[in-house]
Amino acid sequence: MLKPFHLSAFLLTVATPLAAQEVLPSWTDSPRKAAIISFVETVTDEDSEDFVRAPERIAVFDNDGTLWSEQPYYIQLAFALDQIKAKAGDHPEWQEQEPFSSVLNDDLEGIAAGGSEALMKLIAETHGDYVPEDFRAEVGQWLHQTNHPDYGQPYADLTFVPMVELLDYLRENDFKTFIVSGGGVEFIRAISEELYGIPPEQVVGSELKLVLEERDGVPAVIRQGEVTFINDHGGKPIGIASHIGRKPIAVFGNSDGDFEMLEWALDGTRPGLGMIVHHDDGERAVAYDRDSLAGRLDRGLDEADAQGWHLISMKDDWRQIFSFQEPTDPAEEPQTAQ
């Protein structure tokens, strides 16, 4: 009897640290990582009173600032500005027309001064009159071929490694992962499968008008330049109710645009995990919160604690932010209380 006993004790000793290393390796051993693992282990444990059966394990993620970079401005806006510049040769009148002239002069304040009307014009011009599949192909190509001005890396490489790991970890535990973004749904669908393993049908975003019409002799669904739904703030619970049809039990955001979604979904009637990515790392990325134009986090900072939502510190909780950066050495991490 001695031998098997020794063997299993040996295996146990070796196996535990190995397994611990394998889960979420880009996360430091912080209370946030512990909270994620504890939540997942609880809701997947059939003997727990907080067990949640697999079809109800819905996890939703904001995109800009939660899964990838949103500074100095939303990647989708960078795409729109590039498209305007590329088309400007065919539109000499744009030199005198706002918001186009501001775009051509790289005058971001001028664009911002035009407010949402200016933004709608840019979207209509750059996102409308497309078959969705063609639009996605253009977006995909642009994301891979265009470098971010500060990082000097393709926009497609600006995803946050620890969040992509988190998506995988949740799916391994039979969660169904969705993106619920204020960004345009077709822009995100262009790369959601490649970058996040999330298929188009699991992307909820802002919407343009769709019409069915004949193109080249066959029926085609065409996107118009008219915005019909803004999936931000109070729009997010509506987008989820419409597209997913049940409340998520895990919600990840980074800005006050995610507040209503967190508050509505995590209503205390079932187990829930709410997390806000806090951009507090000014060295490996950009630090911003209360005063930022993109990804403003103000109310969420004040209320997260009372709501029971976790603030993820990018500086302390992540060994690596982008794949093109070296991870920090776990041995040099401060020991945090779990």
Added chain:
Amino acid sequence: MLKPFHLSAFLLTVATPLAAQEVLPSWTDSPRKAAIISFVETVTDEDSEDFVRAPERIAVFDNDGTLWSEQPYYIQLAFALDQIKAKAGDHPEWQEQEPFSSVLNDDLEGIAAGGSEALMKLIAETHGDYVPEDFRAEVGQWLHQTNHPDYGQPYADLTFVPMVELLDYLRENDFKTFIVSGGGVEFIRAISEELYGIPPEQVVGSELKLVLEERDGVPAVIRQGEVTFINDHGGKPIGIASHIGRKPIAVFGNSDGDFEMLEWALDGTRPGLGMIVHHDDGERAVAYDRDSLAGRLDRGLDEADAQGWHLISMKDDWRQIFSFQEPTDPAEEPQTAQ
């Protein structure tokens, strides 16, 4: 060498008929069953030039008349009429008001005479001002507790056994199955998981306006009585583009309301399977097509052949329609050419 050879030959002999019996057992050995199996075997065969990788194996099903009964009228309408009657005690004015007085007098022609405006009033009265989850609970209860007037069985039992088998068979082959119905999305979500194994997020239907407002001190998404999207005819490709975000490769319908979806999705650029359930069985169910109010099939009958879509004969292709009926004896089936 002889023994293993004999053994495998023996296994082959035994295994083939067994396997053939196991797939779609409620379908007769008709060309339609053969077409389904051939299509599935082709798109799942990595060596085939028509191989389709799993995430793109999207199959969509109409609901009324395709997955369950729609005669003498849509089950959702039966629910609405019952709700009006149940509420009539609180609304004495309905005795004099259309379309309510027609409902209370069981005057279907009177309701129909009111057209879509009358229908909208009934929907607003019976479907609006609900939290979706509460509405679904009411619908689920009603479907289980209310008997169909002709079959004398609960409405929840009026699903077509061969189609439920088909849903399972497709999912076993890594298809993702969706309902794309002209019916109300929340009505179907009430029972899609239980009856069809389809979760709420894979149901696309007609939509009512949703608003986020405070109820009992917490934010709630409330359905209003206003119809914002009709997911029928040309609406189906739009509903699919919005909710699923890619074209299905397998499309199942039964009426001309499915025509545009079949035509748009099965565009010939990829392998595709289009099938129309033809209600030609007047013995076990109701026979109807060109002149029916619910589930009118006219254009589809004329054009199915030229489009390459298969007409499923409920009379000839199905051994069983409803679970409460006895299946026919395979030995007594006519031998059809495959």
